Amino acid sequence: MTDRxxxxxxEDGGVEVAPLGPDGLPAGPLLRESDPAxxxxxxxxxxxxxxxxxxxxxxxxxxxxxxxxxCYDIEDAETLLLGHEGRSGEPxxxxxxxxxxxxxxxxxxxxxxxxxxxxxxxxxxxSGTHLxxxxxxxxxxxxxxxxxxxxxxxxxxxxxxxxxxxxxxAAEMNHTGLPWSxxxxxxxxxxxxxxxxxxxxxxxxxxxxxxxxxxxxxxRVRPDLPADVIRAFAGAGIKVRSTRRWEIGSLDHxxxxxxxxxxxxYRIWVAHGWSWLHDWVRDGRFRPEFQAGGTVTGRWVxxxxxxxxxxxxxxxxxxxxxxxRLVVADADQMEPRVLAAISRDPGLMEVAxxxxxxxxxxxxxxxxxxxxxxxxxxxxxxxxQTSGDGLKNLAALRRRFPLAVAYVDDAAxxxxxxxxxxxxxxxxCPPAGRPGEDVAEEAGIPIGSDAEERGWxxxxxxxxxxARGRFTRNFVVQGSAADWALLMLAALRRSCAGLSAxxxxxxxxxxxxxxxxxxxGVVVSAIREAAELAGRLTFGETPVRFPFSTAxxxxxxxxx
DNA sequence: AGTTTCGGCGCC
DNA sequence: AAAGGGCGCCGAAACT
Numbered sequence: 001m002t003d004r005x006x007x008x009x010x011e012d013g014g015v016e017v018a019p020l021g022p023d024g025l026p027a028g029p030l031l032r033e034s035d036p037a038x039x040x041x042x043x044x045x046x047x048x049x050x051x052x053x054x055x056x057x058x059x060x061x062x063x064x065x066x067x068x069x070x071c072y073d074i075e076d077a078e079t080l081l082l083g084h085e086g087r088s089g090e091p092x093x094x095x096x097x098x099x100x101x102x103x104x105x106x107x108x109x110x111x112x113x114x115x116x117x118x119x120x121x122x123x124x125x126x127s128g129t130h131l132x133x134x135x136x137x138x139x140x141x142x143x144x145x146x147x148x149x150x151x152x153x154x155x156x157x158x159x160x161x162x163x164x165x166x167x168x169x170a171a172e173m174n175h176t177g178l179p180w181s182x183x184x185x186x187x188x189x190x191x192x193x194x195x196x197x198x199x200x201x202x203x204x205x206x207x208x209x210x211x212x213x214x215x216x217x218x219x220r221v222r223p224d225l226p227a228d229v230i231r232a233f234a235g236a237g238i239k240v241r242s243t244r245r246w247e248i249g250s251l252d253h254x255x256x257x258x259x260x261x262x263x264x265x266y267r268i269w270v271a272h273g274w275s276w277l278h279d280w281v282r283d284g285r286f287r288p289e290f291q292a293g294g295t296v297t298g299r300w301v302x303x304x305x306x307x308x309x310x311x312x313x314x315x316x317x318x319x320x321x322x323x324x325r326l327v328v329a330d331a332d333q334m335e336p337r338v339l340a341a342i343s344r345d346p347g348l349m350e351v352a353x354x355x356x357x358x359x360x361x362x363x364x365x366x367x368x369x370x371x372x373x374x375x376x377x378x379x380x381x382x383x384x385q386t387s388g389d390g391l392k393n394l395a396a397l398r399r400r401f402p403l404a405v406a407y408v409d410d411a412a413x414x415x416x417x418x419x420x421x422x423x424x425x426x427x428x429c430p431p432a433g434r435p436g437e438d439v440a441e442e443a444g445i446p447i448g449s450d451a452e453e454r455g456w457x458x459x460x461x462x463x464x465x466x467a468r469g470r471f472t473r474n475f476v477v478q479g480s481a482a483d484w485a486l487l488m489l490a491a492l493r494r495s496c497a498g499l500s501a502x503x504x505x506x507x508x509x510x511x512x513x514x515x516x517x518x519x520x521g522v523v524v525s526a527i528r529e530a531a532e533l534a535g536r537l538t539f540g541e542t543p544v545r546f547p548f549s550t551a552x553x554x555x556x557x558x559x560x
Numbered sequence: 561a562g563t564t565t566c567g568g569c570g571c572c
Numbered sequence: 573a574a575a576g577g578g579c580g581c582c583g584a585a586a587c588t
Binding site: 299383477 | 574575576577578579580581582583584585
Binding site for chain 1: 566567568569570571572
């Protein structure tokens, strides 16, 4: 029994609310109130709030201590519906959706986030796009009808509701922040980089390594300048195209070791060093801005602080509050398990029906027990590897798990032929860009001159099309995994609602819950249950299991 | 001078 | 012979 209300912020800071019936249409008078937080707090019986945009509304509710059970984010739903309808290029704002309904001129979307560090969040800037509640309700009613017309209406409803749940989780994480010990972070930096010199120059250890590199070359070399390093190697009679680790690593030259060490530490210094600490950590919390569904595959992104790329060594600084713990949970072999569920390959489902190491099981069936080779083969199939051992291993994989490989092959072919590709729940990848875009340039192929000859001849796909195929091949797995992960998060969030536990971090297949030590056991169980529930809800009844490795720790770095 | 792209690498 | 997918971030380089 859901009690659904709609809510729209007004220009004057007030709010309009209205009750909705089971059909999604207004079931009572439209009410005007002065304070959004009070409007929500005074209606505890409401289980789902329908609103334009969670990032617009929810942070100000959280700021006053108000949480909601569920919501429906109209603009996120519009994005998903447009994508599903093959209209991903059309403006996704509620105002645009309303204009399409009423046949008026469709306003373009407000510009996306401004570039550059220190820029204000785009999410909180979209103030010019208020829509009166009556208009919002028209869009909502239309969206409900469009769900019915989707390829799988039930899945589409699940997708938009779980995406909405994701926006709530993200907003709450942004509000809570990740517990962060600045003191520990400084200790880690000092241990790795040595003293920090005044004036922002290189710390001691980096300066020493730069000296070692220079000594090895016999001349002054700046290791942070790729062009300088390439010149230096050329001077030593070694031709390199780039200074990437995989290209430099195998060279026989005394500069290599200090150079690689420099690059590793330089990265820590510039991306997660003292200035990062100053910019992003306040009052014992790292506050990145999580954004649910920020990518075409449905994975989240963050803005600011690189929250999804925290280096392993820096995780030492993620420390629970006194008396609290971090429950760190990592889904085991999520992608092949998802592939089993979406392809319904009997062999792979059977393997994925056990909680034990999936790659080990695959290796025993198809690779004489060579786990590393099995893992490479599976990931190669998912990522579209086109060369090396992966190709050979793919044949072995195909013999044992034909439906699984066929599933990703079909997705790749669909992409190459320009067809739409969807995740299990119906998130749809936008159609390919114009021919000649991006990929050809990367490959150094001039655009225009021979574009026709390059592509679309039988049996040979163009560079663009093959890149497209790799993308769609990966999309169905990565995106369906994101479908599952959202439902898992939503279930876990609900389990934590009655506890002090707070969700503080989410990274594709990994979640961290911060909770009092006494709640850790309950949280661990809740994660297991959420994972299995999400598996059933997302993919229906399959034998596939979704086990998590969980660790109850005081410090993130101790989890693995 | 300010803005965009590049090279490289962090995470999954 | 071979270019495996998705992201964000930084400074330098390249551009306007």
